[in-house]
Amino acid sequence: MLYGPGVYTIYTDCPSGQPSCGSGASYTVTVNQGQIMGHLLFDWSGNTNIDVINVWESGQFGPSPMFTGTQTTTDSYSGDDATVWSLMSTDWDGDGINGAGMVDGPFVGFSANFNLVKPVPIPAALWLFGSGVVGLVAVARRRTAVL
Numbered sequence: 001m002l003y004g005p006g007v008y009t010i011y012t013d014c015p016s017g018q019p020s021c022g023s024g025a026s027y028t029v030t031v032n033q034g035q036i037m038g039h040l041l042f043d044w045s046g047n048t049n050i051d052v053i054n055v056w057e058s059g060q061f062g063p064s065p066m067f068t069g070t071q072t073t074t075d076s077y078s079g080d081d082a083t084v085w086s087l088m089s090t091d092w093d094g095d096g097i098n099g100a101g102m103v104d105g106p107f108v109g110f111s112a113n114f115n116l117v118k119p120v121p122i123p124a125a126l127w128l129f130g131s132g133v134v135g136l137v138a139v140a141r142r143r144t145a146v147l
Contacts, residue, residue, distance in 0.1 A: 003037040006030075009041055012051045012059030012104040024078035025103040027053050029092060034058060036087065052112045089113035 001021065008031065013024025019039055031037045041049045093100035099113025138141045 001039045002027075002030055003039070005033050005035065008037065010051065010053060016041055016049070027051070027100065027103060029053060029055060029100075031055055035090065044106065047105045050102065050107070052102065054099060054113055055090045055092040056115075057090050058087055088115045 001016065008029050009019070010027045010029065011018040011021055011024045012026070020095075022134035029037055035055050036051065037055045040052045040054075042052060044050060089098040091098050093111075095101065095111070097111045099111035101109045103109055
């Protein structure tokens with residue numbers, strides 16, 4: 001589930017799609033303007049419905065212990081200076097690590113976080129795919145002509 005700005009309490013023992021049922025351990029999350037929150041359930045090695053909550057911010061890099069040095073690049077598609085990440089996990093629980101410590105499953109206390117990268121634009125992807133197919137066809141034709 002995705003959430004916009006607001007304050008949310010997510011409970012870990014709720015059925016999928018009903019995170020505010022009031023049962024189990026809980027996260028209380030503030031999502032500010034310019035941020036988006038995702039609540040995901042995943043399974044790992046026999047453990048089911050492990051809750052992961054991430055708050056992402058657009059064009060945000062830090063402060064973050066995950067990155068050092070220059071943290072921007074030139075977007076080759078548009079030519080604009082742009083950050084590497086479309087959305088980056090924030091340190092929304094204030095412990096100095098992006099993401100937040102999980103409260104259920106086998107990873108209690110571990111901060112789960114992940115960033116969303118800019119997708120390759122479809123026109124560029126099609127151009128690259130098309131040129132690859134043309135190259136493969138040319139190689140195949142050359143092999144049959146030699147035999």
